[in-house]
Amino acid sequence: MKKIQILGTGCAKCTQLAANAKEAAQVLGEEVEFEKVTSINDIMKFGVMTTPGLAIDGQVVSQGKVLKPDQIMKLMRPVNAGE
Amino acid sequence: MNWSKEWKPLAAIITVFIACYYLPVEWLRQSQRVENALWESLHLVKWYAQEHVLLCLVPAFFIAGAVGVFVSQAAVMKYLGPKANKFLAYGVASVSGTILAVCSCTILPLFAGIYRMGAGLGPASAFLYSGPAINILAIVLTGVVLGPQMGIARAVGAVVFAVVIGLLMQLFFRREELEKVEAAAAMPEPEVTRPLWQNALYFGSMVGILVFANWGKPADPSGLWQLIYTAKWIMTGLFALALAAILVAWFKVGKWRMLIVSLPVALLAFTLPSHPSLAFVSGAVGLSFLTATGRDENGELREWFSTTWDFAKKILPLLFWGVLIAGALLGRPEHEGLIPSAWIAGMVGGNSLGANLFASVAGAFMYFATLTEVPILQGLIGAGMGKGPALALLLAGPALSLPSMLVIHSVMGIKKTVVFVSLVIVMATISGLIFGTLFG
Numbered sequence: 001m002k003k004i005q006i007l008g009t010g011c012a013k014c015t016q017l018a019a020n021a022k023e024a025a026q027v028l029g030e031e032v033e034f035e036k037v038t039s040i041n042d043i044m045k046f047g048v049m050t051t052p053g054l055a056i057d058g059q060v061v062s063q064g065k066v067l068k069p070d071q072i073m074k075l076m077r078p079v080n081a082g083e
Numbered sequence: 084m085n086w087s088k089e090w091k092p093l094a095a096i097i098t099v100f101i102a103c104y105y106l107p108v109e110w111l112r113q114s115q116r117v118e119n120a121l122w123e124s125l126h127l128v129k130w131y132a133q134e135h136v137l138l139c140l141v142p143a144f145f146i147a148g149a150v151g152v153f154v155s156q157a158a159v160m161k162y163l164g165p166k167a168n169k170f171l172a173y174g175v176a177s178v179s180g181t182i183l184a185v186c187s188c189t190i191l192p193l194f195a196g197i198y199r200m201g202a203g204l205g206p207a208s209a210f211l212y213s214g215p216a217i218n219i220l221a222i223v224l225t226g227v228v229l230g231p232q233m234g235i236a237r238a239v240g241a242v243v244f245a246v247v248i249g250l251l252m253q254l255f256f257r258r259e260e261l262e263k264v265e266a267a268a269a270m271p272e273p274e275v276t277r278p279l280w281q282n283a284l285y286f287g288s289m290v291g292i293l294v295f296a297n298w299g300k301p302a303d304p305s306g307l308w309q310l311i312y313t314a315k316w317i318m319t320g321l322f323a324l325a326l327a328a329i330l331v332a333w334f335k336v337g338k339w340r341m342l343i344v345s346l347p348v349a350l351l352a353f354t355l356p357s358h359p360s361l362a363f364v365s366g367a368v369g370l371s372f373l374t375a376t377g378r379d380e381n382g383e384l385r386e387w388f389s390t391t392w393d394f395a396k397k398i399l400p401l402l403f404w405g406v407l408i409a410g411a412l413l414g415r416p417e418h419e420g421l422i423p424s425a426w427i428a429g430m431v432g433g434n435s436l437g438a439n440l441f442a443s444v445a446g447a448f449m450y451f452a453t454l455t456e457v458p459i460l461q462g463l464i465g466a467g468m469g470k471g472p473a474l475a476l477l478l479a480g481p482a483l484s485l486p487s488m489l490v491i492h493s494v495m496g497i498k499k500t501v502v503f504v505s506l507v508i509v510m511a512t513i514s515g516l517i518f519g520t521l522f523g
Contacts, residue, residue: 009191009490012393012397013393039493040191040192040195040490040493040494041493043192043195044195044196044199044200047200048196049160049192049193049195049196049197049200049201050192050193051189
């Protein structure tokens with residue numbers, strides 16, 4: 001199961017990103033564990049300074065941007081996954 | 084019970100209870116204060132709507148949106164990273180708030196990042212202090228509503244004292260070895276799409292529109308200021324033409340689309356020169372149309388529009404409620420709201436040390452939603468607040484609040500937080516005193 005973490009202190013952009021990520025997971029029909037990382041010190045541990053950030057399986061894939069659901073889908077399922 | 088979470092509602096309940104317990108109902112009823120306050124708040128909202136929304140806020144939103152899309156945060160953070168030149172880092176930290184901190188919720192993560200992963204405590208403190216005070220929207224609204232003097236004093240004061248506070252923080256805690264976070268700041272590589280000078284001209288044309296459209300009538304009807312005032316719409320028009328040309332040349336806006344959009348603007352400008360705001364509005368609508376339906380490949384234009392729209396959606400309601408409440412509590416200049424002017428003049432009138440200190444301390448702990456400090460300050464000044472204390476409040480207010488202090492505390496610990504807060508209060512008081520003496 002994939003784990004998606006939304007890094008952000010709780011501003012409107014972070015909520016939007018979380019919603020988009022949920023939508024992306026739903027469209028792909030994947031079981032995904034969601035976690036919101038709101039503590040600023042924990043966000044720093046990812047090396048992210050511009051919120052909102054998005055991490056998949058502990059790997060930061062985007063920061064400072066509200067990605068659209070289809071952009072998140074591409075990140076969740078790289079082209080070479082071969083399914 | 085989790086007291087670290089529950090203390091907020093508890094404090095709110097106790098405050099409301101005490102306010103209700105001592106509510107001076109009879110006094111309010113006799114003095115017709117409540118009724119007056121209602122009219123004051125309506126007057127103030129109307130005044131803002133007529134004077135500030137179209138010419139000032141609309142272009143400022145577009146600029147803020149453009150900053151969000153076209154200025155790469157990564158490019159700026161390069162100067163605040165762990166290997167950055169220390170000297171340069173202070174300079175960049177103290178001015179980068181103009182372009183990094185359009186929204187207050189971005190400041191704290193950036194601050195924590197500069198502190199833990201980047202240039203360290205000094206530059207981080209400088210950024211934290213100046214950031215909220217010098218973001219574009221805040222400076223523009225301060226200058227237009229409270230006068231250019233106050234706008235400039237706010238910007239200059241914030242930058243100068245940011246460097247001082249940063250250096251002092253570094254000096255006080257120079258012995259402390261910082262446990263740097265292992266994770267190196269993973270800033271994405273800045274994508275260079277357009278040379279710097281093109282971006283500079285692009286922002287310059289928009290700032291030109293904003294500045295000249297809002298050029299106020301000078302008190303003295305002669306000289307250079309008056310000359311500019313009489314030509315303000317011509318200047319605004321020229322900058323608008325420049326922006327149109329730039330958008331076509333470098334931002335891939337179609338020539339014909341631009342022409343169709345510019346036609347009604349030019350028509351209104353030449354047929355109804357006595358109502359320049361009509362042409363201005365049609366220009367803003369046209370720009371929204373061009374950007375919202377932008378056809379460029381990488382979607383820059385559409386992103387510009389949606390960022391602009393996000394700011395408008397987020398800030399306008401805050402400002403609306405801020406103006407209504409400020410109007411009800413403090414009234415317009417020369418009028419009284421719920422709070423008697425004599426109280427305010429007594430606490431923060433004149434330019435005494437006490438008045439400046441009180442304004443700084445109150446500002447440091449109070450929470451101001453984005454931009455609402457401006458109508459509140461306007462009300463306070465109208466009710467008799469001195470210019471010095473007003474600047475002190477502007478400098479200490481947006482930089483700090485009780486909630487932000489708690490976050491700062493979680494990042495750098497109690498000792499540094501206390502020192503930082505005290506420095507902010509002392510610096511704001513001193514700048515208020517200086518400003519009040521020079522211009523009061």
